[in-house]
Amino acid sequence: METKIFKIQSSDDTQAIAEVAEILKNGGIAAIPTETVYGLAAGAFDVKAVENIFIAKGRPQDNPLIVHIADFDSINELVSSLPDSARILAKKFWPGPLTMILPKSDKVPLVVTAGLDTVAVRMPSHPVAAAIIRASGLPLAAPSANLSGKPSPTNARYVIEDLNGRVDAIADGGDCSAGVESTVISLAGDVPRVLRPGVITVEQLRSVLGDVIVDKAVLSQPEKGAKVMSPGMKYKHYAPKAKITIINSSLERYIEYINENATENTAALCFDGEERLMPLKCVTYGGENDGMAQAHRLFDALRELDEIGAQTVFARCPSSDGVGLAVYNRLLRAAAFRVVYLFDE
Ligand code: TXA
Ligand code: MG
Numbered sequence: 482m483e484t485k486i487f488k489i490q491s492s493d494d495t496q497a498i499a500e501v502a503e504i505l506k507n508g509g510i511a512a513i514p515t516e517t518v519y520g521l522a523a524g525a526f527d528v529k530a531v532e533n534i535f536i537a538k539g540r541p542q543d544n545p546l547i548v549h550i551a552d553f554d555s556i557n558e559l560v561s562s563l564p565d566s567a568r569i570l571a572k573k574f575w576p577g578p579l580t581m582i583l584p585k586s587d588k589v590p591l592v593v594t595a596g597l598d599t600v601a602v603r604m605p606s607h608p609v610a611a612a613i614i615r616a617s618g619l620p621l622a623a624p625s626a627n628l629s630g631k632p633s634p635t636n637a638r639y640v641i642e643d644l645n646g647r648v649d650a651i652a653d654g655g656d657c658s659a660g661v662e663s664t665v666i667s668l669a670g671d672v673p674r675v676l677r678p679g680v681i682t683v684e685q686l687r688s689v690l691g692d693v694i695v696d697k698a699v700l701s702q703p704e705k706g707a708k709v710m711s712p713g714m715k716y717k718h719y720a721p722k723a724k725i726t727i728i729n730s731s732l733e734r735y736i737e738y739i740n741e742n743a744t745e746n747t748a749a750l751c752f753d754g755e756e757r758l759m760p761l762k763c764v765t766y767g768g769e770n771d772g773m774a775q776a777h778r779l780f781d782a783l784r785e786l787d788e789i790g791a792q793t794v795f796a797r798c799p800s801s802d803g804v805g806l807a808v809y810n811r812l813l814r815a816a817a818f819r820v821v822y823l824f825d826e
Pocket of ligand 2: 624625633
């Protein structure tokens with residue numbers, strides 16, 4: 482199919498926004514920018530269009546989608562009940578990079594939720610995303626706009642690389658600010674539970690909700706056949722072609738490890754400012770103590786590693802506090818959970 486590409490700099494680009502909205506209203510699928518990563522959107526009540534998202538991405542059918550809204554009241558037709566915790570979180574963090582899992586209404590098709598009785602809802606803060614949702618008059622089901630298994634795209638160039646010819650439209654709204662996907666919190670159980678960390682941190686969620694559990698799948702590999710709360714967490718994800726190993730150590734030990742283990746096609750994934758110390762090709766992903774910059778850079782860095790032809794990659798290990806938890810969660814999956822721990826003697 483031919484993919485129409487629209488440059489949309491701001492929500493004032495009403496003509497292009499109306500065209501993308503029209504495509505969605507007519508059952509098409511379109512990639513749109515959000516503040517986290519690009520999403521591949523379809524009208525959430527249109528079963529055929531949602532099925533086409535799964536086909537375009539090559540996404541496993543048991544992995545549910547997030548439904549995006551632009552106004553709080555739109556949540557009412559998506560959920561069967563709305564706990565106080567959801568209202569509190571919405572007031573504090575919406576619009577923004579937070580997704581809430583809630584009991585679904587009958588109106589949400591099972592193809593969106595992959596058969597689950599809960600639905601994921603998010604109100605993005607990106608003005609172009611909000612404008613497209615409003616212009617379409619629809620809640621939009623949208624996973625990240627990458628081919629399944631590849632890093633989520635944080636700019637339109639990578640969306641085009643993955644999806645050109647497979648979707649009806651791509652709205653190019655420039656770079657995404659956060660760079661990792663939204664924090665996913667389930668409010669469907671007794672205690673709120675973080676299923677996927679993001680730039681809205683566990684600490685921030687606890688400060689408004691009190692007790693919040695972090696699901697064990699955030700930092701560990703699910704056992705084969707185990708039931709997981711968030712199906713997305715069980716797949717090998719965000720993976721470049723290169724085989725990544727995370728090296729949890731000091732900078733000195735990391736460099737020693739590289740000197741002992743690197744081969745011709747090894748590259749380093751290190752922090753800003755460490756380039757000049759690296760004895761081989763390297764890609765950087767933010768400052769060592771700057772979780773936001775790491776989040777912003779990580780997925781681009783993973784794609785750049787492919788572009789420079791890296792076959793094996795030794796990665797510096799991020800902190801797992803604050804936003805770092807989101808960075809570590811993604812990098813762990815990109816590395817298929819390979820971590821080498823080296824401690825100073
Ligand atoms: O920032 C984001 O969340 C981006 C932008 C486009 O909004 N979207 C995104 O979608 O990352 P996706 O499909 O790549 O990730 C959605 C995650 C998956 O891990 C999925 O398993 C989980 O949310 N999820 C969706 N519905 C769920 C449900 N009902 N119960 C548990 N997990 C759910
Ligand atoms: Mg995704």
